Amino acid sequence: MRILVFAGSLRKESLNKKLATLIADKLDALGVDVDAADFREFDMPLFDGDLEVSDGIPAGTQELARRIAVADAIVIVSPEYNYGVPGPLKNAIDWLSRIRPYPTIGKICFLASAAPSLVGGARGLIAIRPALSFMGLWLSGDSFSLAQANQAFEDDGSLVDADLNKLLDGMLDRFVKVTGSAQTN
Amino acid sequence: MRILVFAGSLRKESLNKKLATLIADKLDALGVDVDAADFREFDMPLFDGDLEVSDGIPAGTQELARRIAVADAIVIVSPEYNYGVPGPLKNAIDWLSRIRPYPTIGKICFLASAAPSLVGGARGLIAIRPALSFMGLWLSGDSFSLAQANQAFEDDGSLVDADLNKLLDGMLDRFVKVTGSAQTN
C-alpha cells in the first residue's frame, strides 16, 4: 500500500510540514510505503487558462498527478489562511483538475492541519472539502487539527500530548485499514 | 449489506423523495438490504438544550440513531434551502450529535440532491458536508445532483435521461462495492 503525504505549505519551517513528517513516520511504522513529498516539488505557476493553452499542464502539476496516480491514498496537511484553503494549495487543485480523468478519483484522503492558534486550522479543512469531493476523493470520517502547534512538538518531532498522540494513532490505523480494504475503483 | 436511504424533506411529493425511491430501488436491484425510510418517521422537535435535560433524546432521534447503527452505509437525498442545508435535516443532525458515541461513526455516506432549478441542489450538498464529516461519516467521492428535477422523471419513477441514469448507476455500483469492502470500524 502506497500513501502520498504532503503539507500544503511552501514554507520550510512550517508547523504543517512538521505534522506531515510525523504522520509519514507513523504510517511508515504501520508498514505503509510512504511517499513523503515536499509541496515545493510540485512547483507550478498561478493558474491561467491562456498559459494552459500555450504551454500545457505545468511539469509540477504533472508530477503531482503522477505521484497521486501511483498512490492508494493521500494525506494533506494544510494550514488555514484567512478562514479558508491556502491559495497555493487551491491553485494546485485547480491545475490538477485540468487533467482528465482526475488522478484523484477513488483515492482515499485523510486531512490534517496545524496552527499556532487555538483553532488549529479546522476552518481551512472545512473550506477545502468541497473541492476535494469534487475531485472524486473519498474523505475520511476522521481529521486531525493540531491547535497551539508551536508548543505541540517535542524536539524529536513527536507530540507532547500523549492523548493527542493516541488519538492520531487511532485515526491513522483506521485510515490504513480502510485504504487497504476499500475497493473504490 | 444494509443501507439506510432517506430524503431530508418532510414534504410528501418532494422531488428528493422521488430520487430517494429511485436510488433505493437501484440498490435493491444490486442485492442490498435497503431500509427506505421516510424522514417523517424521525419526528423530533427543534433542538433545545433545556428540552434535552427535561425530556431526554426524542424518540424520533433515537429511532434514526438505531436505523443508522444497524446500517453499513447511508444515502441522504437532500434539497437545498437558501444556499444551505435544510433546517429540519440540520436539526436532526444536531439532535443526533447528542448521542455518544455518534451512531454515524465509520459509516459510508452517499449524497444526492434534486431540485427544479438548474443547479440541482448542489450548494446544499456543499453546505452539509462539514457537519457530516464532523459526525465521522466517510463521504463518497461521488455525489449526484439532479437539475430540473421536475422534468427528470418518467411516470414509473425512472430517469428520462439515459446518460444521467447510467452515471447514477455507476456511482451506486461503486458505493456498494466500497461499502462491502471498506473496514471503517
Added chain:
Amino acid sequence: MRILVFAGSLRKESLNKKLATLIADKLDALGVDVDAADFREFDMPLFDGDLEVSDGIPAGTQELARRIAVADAIVIVSPEYNYGVPGPLKNAIDWLSRIRPYPTIGKICFLASAAPSLVGGARGLIAIRPALSFMGLWLSGDSFSLAQANQAFEDDGSLVDADLNKLLDGMLDRFVKVTGSAQTN
C-alpha cells in the same frame, strides 16, 4: 434607529443569550431603540412544504418577519452546532424565505457567537453567511466570536476581558454608524 437583537438558541441559560443581552445593552447605551427578542417568541414547526400549503406561514415566522421589517438592522448571536448553523436557526431562515419579498432585504446584519470552546463558534458564523447573503442582508465587515464563553462574563453580564470589551464596543459603534448612514433600500 431600531435594531432587532436575538440569540439563535432556544435554551434559557444559553451563553449566546448572555452575549445577546450584553450587545443589546451596549446598543441601548448608544441611543439605539433596541428590540431584544427571545428566539422562543418566534415559535415555529420544522419547515414542511405541505404544512405551508395547508396552514400557511406559521405565526412565529410572521412575527419574526414583522420585527425584522420594522428594524433598520439585526444582530444575530448564534451558537455553532456541529461545525454549522444551528438547525432551529436555519429552520427559521427557511420559513422566512417563504415570505416575498424577503423582510430581510437591505437590512444591515451583525453576527456574533459565543461558545465554551476555544473556537468561540466562529465556524457556525461561516456556515450561516451564505444563507443570510441569499436573503439580501448586508453583512457587517466585523463579527464577534467569544471563546471560552463560560468564563468570559462577570456576574453583572459584562465581559471579564477589557480588551475584548473594547473590541466589541468598537465594532458596535461602527455597526450603528453604518446602520444610521447606509441607504440600502
Added chain:
Amino acid sequence: MRILVFAGSLRKESLNKKLATLIADKLDALGVDVDAADFREFDMPLFDGDLEVSDGIPAGTQELARRIAVADAIVIVSPEYNYGVPGPLKNAIDWLSRIRPYPTIGKICFLASAAPSLVGGARGLIAIRPALSFMGLWLSGDSFSLAQANQAFEDDGSLVDADLNKLLDGMLDRFVKVTGSAQTN
C-alpha cells in the same frame, strides 16, 4: 466616489472579464470614478512565508493594496474553480492579509460571477465570502451570477437578456447608493 473593479481571472478572454467590463461601464454611467483593473496588474508569486521574510510583500500585492486603499468600494467578478474560489484570487487575498491594517477594512464589496455552466459560478461566490468577511469587507446583500455566460453577451458587451440587465442595474444602483452613504470607517 471611487470603485475598484476587477475579475479574479488571469485569462485574457475570460467571461468574468467581460462581465467586469460591463459592470465598470455601468458604474461609470452612474457617475462613479471607476478604476477598472486587470488582475494581471497585480502579479505576485504563490504565497510563501519564507519569501515574505526574504523579499517582503510583492510589488503586485502592494499595488493591489494601494488601489483598494484609495477606493471606497470594490467589485470582484470571480470564476468558480472546482466548487471553490480560484487559487490565484485566494492567493492574492492571502498575500494581502499580510499587510496590516488590512486595506480592505470598511470597504463595501459587491460580488459577481460568470460561467458557461447553468450555475453561473454561484458556488465560487459562496466559497469566497468567509475570507472576504475576515478581511473586514462589508458584503453587499446583492450578488450577480451570470449563467450560460458564453451566450449571454451581445457583440457590444451588453447583456442579451433585458430582465437580467435590469436586475444588474438595480443591484448596482443600490451598491452605489450604499457606498456613497455608509460611514464604515
